Amino acid sequence: MRKCISGVMTAALWASIVQAETTKQSQNLEFPKAMKLASADVMVSIRPVLRPAIKGQHVSAEGNARFQAWLGAFRERAAAQGIEAATLDAALAGVTYDKEVIKRDRNQAEFSKPIWEYLDSAVSDTRVSNGLAGLERHREILQLIEATYGVEKEVVTALWGLETSFGSHRGSDPTIRSLATLAFDARRAQFFEAQLIAALQIIQAGDVRPEDMVGSWAGAMGHTQFMPTSFLDHAVDFDGDGRRDIWSDDPADALASAASYLARHGWTKGQPWGVEVQLPEGFDYATAKRGFTLLPSEWATHGVLSAEGGAVPDHGQAAILLPAGGQGVALMIFDNFKAIEAYNGADAYVIGIGHLSDRLAGQSRFQANWPRGDRALSFTEKKELQTRLTEAGFDTQGIDGRTGPNTINAVRAYQLAWGLVPDGYPSLRLLERLR
Ligand SMILES: [Ca+2]
Numbered sequence: 001m002r003k004c005i006s007g008v009m010t011a012a013l014w015a016s017i018v019q020a021e022t023t024k025q026s027q028n029l030e031f032p033k034a035m036k037l038a039s040a041d042v043m044v045s046i047r048p049v050l051r052p053a054i055k056g057q058h059v060s061a062e063g064n065a066r067f068q069a070w071l072g073a074f075r076e077r078a079a080a081q082g083i084e085a086a087t088l089d090a091a092l093a094g095v096t097y098d099k100e101v102i103k104r105d106r107n108q109a110e111f112s113k114p115i116w117e118y119l120d121s122a123v124s125d126t127r128v129s130n131g132l133a134g135l136e137r138h139r140e141i142l143q144l145i146e147a148t149y150g151v152e153k154e155v156v157t158a159l160w161g162l163e164t165s166f167g168s169h170r171g172s173d174p175t176i177r178s179l180a181t182l183a184f185d186a187r188r189a190q191f192f193e194a195q196l197i198a199a200l201q202i203i204q205a206g207d208v209r210p211e212d213m214v215g216s217w218a219g220a221m222g223h224t225q226f227m228p229t230s231f232l233d234h235a236v237d238f239d240g241d242g243r244r245d246i247w248s249d250d251p252a253d254a255l256a257s258a259a260s261y262l263a264r265h266g267w268t269k270g271q272p273w274g275v276e277v278q279l280p281e282g283f284d285y286a287t288a289k290r291g292f293t294l295l296p297s298e299w300a301t302h303g304v305l306s307a308e309g310g311a312v313p314d315h316g317q318a319a320i321l322l323p324a325g326g327q328g329v330a331l332m333i334f335d336n337f338k339a340i341e342a343y344n345g346a347d348a349y350v351i352g353i354g355h356l357s358d359r360l361a362g363q364s365r366f367q368a369n370w371p372r373g374d375r376a377l378s379f380t381e382k383k384e385l386q387t388r389l390t391e392a393g394f395d396t397q398g399i400d401g402r403t404g405p406n407t408i409n410a411v412r413a414y415q416l417a418w419g420l421v422p423d424g425y426p427s428l429r430l431l432e433r434l435r
Contacts, residue, residue, distance in 0.1 A: 067097040070184045074193070081197055087204040091176050098181045101173070101217050105182065112378070115323045115348045116370035122162055122352030123359055131157050131360045134166045141252050145238065149259035150269040156259050158357035159343065160251065163225040167251050170223060171216035175199055179219045179228070195219055198228030207235075207244045214247065222246030223254035226261075234261040258343075265342035266335060271315045273340060273354035274333040276307040276366050285326060285422045286412065293317035299332065307367045323347055325425025327371040377426060382407075385426055388434040389414055 075088055121127075135142065135157050142153035157166075164170050179199055183192035199219070203210055215221035219228065223246055226235060235244040238256030246254035275296075280303025287302075294302075296312035304320065306312050312332055321331045331351070340350040355366065377385060379401045386396040386407055394414045397406035408424040415422040415430075 064097050067181075067184050071095065071180060074180070074183070074196070077193075078197055078200055083197065083200045083204060087200055091200055091203050091210040092180075095174075095177050095180050097184065098173075098177050098217075101178050101181045102185055104217050105185070105187075112376045114370075114372075114374060114376045115351070116328070116372055118348045119352055119355065122348075123356045123365075127161050127165070127356065128359045130166055131161045131356065134160065135360060138251065138255070141238075142255065145252075145256045145259045146269075148238075149256070149263040149267075151259040151262045151267050152269060152357065152361070154357040154360040155262070155267075155273075155340075155353070156255050157360055158353045159258050159262075159340075160223055160255060161356055162349070162352055164223055167223045167249070167254075170214070170247070171220070171225075172214050173217045174211075175213045175215050175219055175221055175228070176210060178215075178217055182219065192219070195228045198232050202228055202231055202244075206242075208247055212247055223251045224258040226254075226257065230261065231257070234264060236260050261343065262339050265339045267339040268316075268334075268336055271334050271336050273336040273350065273357070274321065274331040275312050276368065277304050277312065277320070277330050277332045278307055278309070278368075279304060279320075279330050285322075285424075286416075288320040288322050288330075288423065289408075290319050290321070293319045296332065304332065321347070322423055322425065323351060324371055324374070325423040325427060326421040327374075329366045329368045329370065374428060377403075377428060377431060381428070381431055382426065385431045385434065386410075388431070392434065 071092060075092065078088060079085065131154075135153060138157075139153075142156060145151070145156060146153045160166050176196070176199055179192050179196040183189055183196050185192075199213065202208060203213065213221065216225060220226065221228070221231065226246060231244070231246065235246060235253065235257040237244045237253060239250070239252045244253055244257070246257060277299075283303065294317065296314050296318055299318065299320070300311035304312075312318070315334050318332045318334050321333045321337075323329060323331065337350055337354070340353050343353075344350070359365070382403060383399050383401040386399045386401070389396050389407070389410045390399070392414065394410040394417075395406075396410045403426050407426065411426050411430065412422045412424040414420075414434075415424070418433075420430075
């Protein structure tokens with residue numbers, strides 16, 4: 001079972017992963033929505049994720065006045081937490097409510113991308129070649145980062161590639177304005193107020209001027225899209241100029257900060273994140289779950305071999321992950337999977353980082369074919385699936401439109417009861433069968 005949610009990330013935030021960052025700039029890789037298909041557990045994440053839309057809320061002149069009043073009260077709370085008047089004056093002067101941020105925050109995607117579509121973009125030929133170019137251009141600093149933090153340069157580069165297309169889409173929204181808007185908005189006020197305080201602490205520490213503190217609309221900043229609290233916990237001044245600068249064109253501090261983050265979350269150099277495997281005839285699908293691990297040599301005795309047909313080297317305990325259920329790519333995943341997961345908990349994201357890093361290291365594409373004829377269930381369809389499973393006696397422990405472990409267990413139980421392949425995968429076919 002995966003580790004628990006971090007302090008600020010509530011279960012409700014996790015519940016909304018299906019809506020995550022639907023509105024990143026077009027060339028930026030869209031965050032995977034509803035990717036927790038085959039092995040959804042609770043997660044930690046470096047960033048917030050979005051919630052379904054609430055209808056009927058809009059900004060008015062009255063709303064702006066309320067925002068300014070809120071800002072005045074916030075100033076006092078920030079001062080009480082050690083933010084100096086000069087910092088507050090510099091950072092909060094002229095800050096207005098940004099209704100575009102709220103519009104984006106409320107934007108709920110009903111339909112989500114299946115993992116293969118996500119990976120088509122995450123690990124496109126363009127991204128691979130841009131990544132190779134980035135590796136070449138920054139080879140020296142990436143090697144130094146690898147030597148310092150024990151995180152392979154291809155992994156750091158892959159993360160950079162998925163977060164901001166290697167720094168080319170870092171975002172230009174003023175972070176203070178975005179965070180103040182989201183903190184004023186009632187839905188996750190506590191989380192975003194903490195982020196806003198952290199942002200002010202960063203400014204106060206002299207890492208960045210308020211006008212240079214920009215990023216994506218939801219407050220993620222710089223080349224590797226750190227939220228302010230993650231910045232405070234993990235950002236490093238790698239080039240030694242006295243500032244932790246993840247915003248400027250030079251990516252050294254940002255890339256080192258990302259490596260530091262992965263290292264602090266348990267990255268083991270030399271261990272794969274995951275390896276594509278082939279499953280034998282008669283494979284026991286009940287063993288394909290995050291909580292069940294064996295050594296690769298033990299998996300080999302059960303007929304689970306690398307895609308090339310040999311035993312996977314013993315890199316440590318490993319679980320079998322089937323991102324698209326019994327059809328499509330099968331992965332043997334190691335503890336490094338969890339380290340990437342700490343950056344962003346969606347399976348598709350982790351696989352995207354992992355596979356891109358492998359491609360940058362010269363490895364080949366996945367060999368198995370994805371079930372491209374399928375599509376992912378919509379939010380509404382997931383709720384329907386949960387309702388129908390529960391009514392049929394396979395309790396999903398709630399109807400929330402997300403395919404967490406309880407839903408996967410219910411799907412498995414249903415599949416076992418009906419003699420289907422118990423891969424726990426909530427497919428459209430399964431929903432149609434339940435109908
Ligand atoms: Ca620096």
